[in-house]
Amino acid sequence: MTSAVIIVGAGPAGVGCALALRRAGVENVLVLEADTVGASFRSWPEQMRLITPSFHGNPFFQTDLNAITPDTSPADLFQKEHMSGDEYADYLQAVVLHFRLNLRENERVLQVLPESQGYSVETDKARHRANVVIWAGGEFSHPKHGAFRGAEHCAHSSVFRTWKDYQGEDVLIIGGYESGIDAACHLVHLGKKVLVLSSGKPWNVDHPDPSEILSPYTRERLVRAMQSHPGRLNLQENATVVSVDRLSGRYIVETADGEVFDSEHRPIAATGFQSALTPIKDLFAWEGSTPQFTEEDESTLHLGLYYTGPSLVQRESKFCFIYKFRARFGVIARSIARRLGYPEPDLEDDRRRGFLVDDLECCTDCECAVESQPEPLEAKS
Ligand SMILES: Cc1cc2nc3c(=O)[nH]c(=O)nc-3n(C[C@H](O)[C@H](O)[C@H](O)COP(=O)(O)OP(=O)(O)OC[C@H]3O[C@@H](n4cnc5c(N)ncnc54)[C@H](O)[C@@H]3O)c2cc1C
Incomplete structure (x- = not known):
């Protein structure tokens, strides 16, 4: 069966982008998840917490930093500022259930193959077709083992x-x-x-x-x-x-x-993670270790293949936090609506709430008016 859009991965990027597509009026979207919704967060050490604080300021257009839709808030759900991995995965699951997303768990995408019209998406269960693919596979399953011997x-x-x-x-x-x-x-x-x-x-x-x-x-x-x-x-x-x-x-x-x-x-x-694009790296152009994207977060080699998540790089800035990459959900959704011939979507509310930031100057100038003055910490050099 052919889907308009297949999204690979049901972390905050995949689920959030699926809901932005819905706000843009795009139908026939399928999310494929190798494990369960929010699986990366379930693998966190039990003591770990989200470093970005949550606070329910949504009605005042100050959307909770960890929210993946303009009208949900992990802080409101748990009455906590710093969620554990399990709590954040529970939040994602609650969002999926509330919005009745078309999502299949335990189906791993093995290959994405560009065809003359769209993409073939091969999983460990089936072969799907889609006009557009969004890769949202995350970094957590690709630990960087360090650039040193041994x-x-x-x-x-x-x-x-x-x-x-x-x-x-x-x-x-x-x-x-x-x-x-x-x-x-x-x-x-x-x-x-x-x-x-x-x-x-x-x-x-x-x-x-x-x-x-x-x-x-x-x-x-x-x-x-x-x-x-x-x-x-x-x-x-x-x-x-x-x-x-x-x-x-x-x-x-x-x-x-x-x-x-x-x-x-x-x-x-504690050497970090490789790019989330690692499994489909050949479908993107690279400059050294930096993947290249169009201004609408598509592969420059294969139009209709988008990426959402923390490995997005625009103007040399990494969109590595949820509040950063969600700012592009509206950009991707609008681009896909146009590509698939839908009427121009009205995403002004997304723009007001931080889900459609298309002025990339935002990521080149982070200067703060007042210089920071932290107490220096003692370390050996
Ligand atoms: C340890 C750690 C702590 C972090 N803390 C914060 C924080 O406090 N705040 C913040 O904003 N950001 C934080 N980040 C950044 C983090 O990358 C994002 O918050 C978030 O996990 C990225 O979302 P994602 O949806 O791209 O990836 P993920 O959450 O990893 O989701 C990707 C999903 O795709 C699935 N998947 C992968 N491959 C396939 C496949 N082939 N087929 C089908 N499904 C597949 C996975 O099972 C997974 O469920 C942290 C990152 C790490 C690694």
Whole structure:
């Protein structure tokens, strides 16, 4: 059967985009999900919380930062500011049920093949056809194992379901951004002694784009953890790891400056994730490691193949938070409505509520009028 649109993935990007299409009047949309709705969030460590705060300001045109539609709010659903992974997945599931989305769980897309008219979408259950495909497969299932030799000796931060599973008293974490510092804070509260090796010093840099620095939520927790457990959480800045070796039952970690650290237990690699486009990378043009998009978030090689989610890059800015990539739902929905010959959609409400930002200047100028002045954190260099 041919669908007008197939969306691959039922995380916030896929579900949110499906509902933007509905607001644009596009019918016959099918969402295919390899696992269950919000599966990535269900895999988070139990202690992890969304770093972006939720607050129900929707009626005042200040849509909850983690909402995927203009008229829903995780804060309103749970009366909480920082949701756990399970809670956020429950929110996504509630949205899917409320809006009766046409969605199939446990159906994994194996291949997307461009045809003369549209796309063939092959799954582990069937072969579908669609005029348009939106890839919303997410990054979480593609951990970056580190650009250093011996990375296989480390445990990636995404494999832990609870930090209580970490064996050992001393922990060495490679990577000092969100996941590394999140792990460090939880582990130190569990009584461990933690050393974080970071290539830069994200806890002490000033940048107007929140994607480039530690979130206020994480930095606050870091300060608290260092103050309440003096000497147990140590930060080593400008320590770019080049290799991890296993010698005499210990893990030997070397940095670009020739410094050597050793650990009795497997280091944790908090080295982030690959692009969400990895499974369909050949369908996109790349400049180095950056995928290229049209101004409407399509592949420049295959029109009608869109991407929504945190790997979107426009004007060198990453749309890596929910509030950032949802700003493009309206742009994608409008573009698809036009492509499929629907009447011009009225998405002015989406625009007012932050779901249709088509002026890309928004992502090139994040300057704040008043300079930030955080207390510097003590780290070894
Ligand atoms: C650890 C971590 C913490 C984060 N915290 C925040 C935060 O606090 N706030 C924020 O705004 N952002 C946060 N982010 C950014 C994050 O990327 C997004 O919030 C969000 O998960 C991205 O949504 P998504 O729908 O693109 O991907 P996902 O939520 O990963 O959803 C993708 C879905 O696609 C499915 N899928 C994958 N491949 C296939 C396939 N071949 N066939 C069918 N289905 C498939 C997966 O099972 C999954 O359900 C965080 C990211 C990570 C990794």
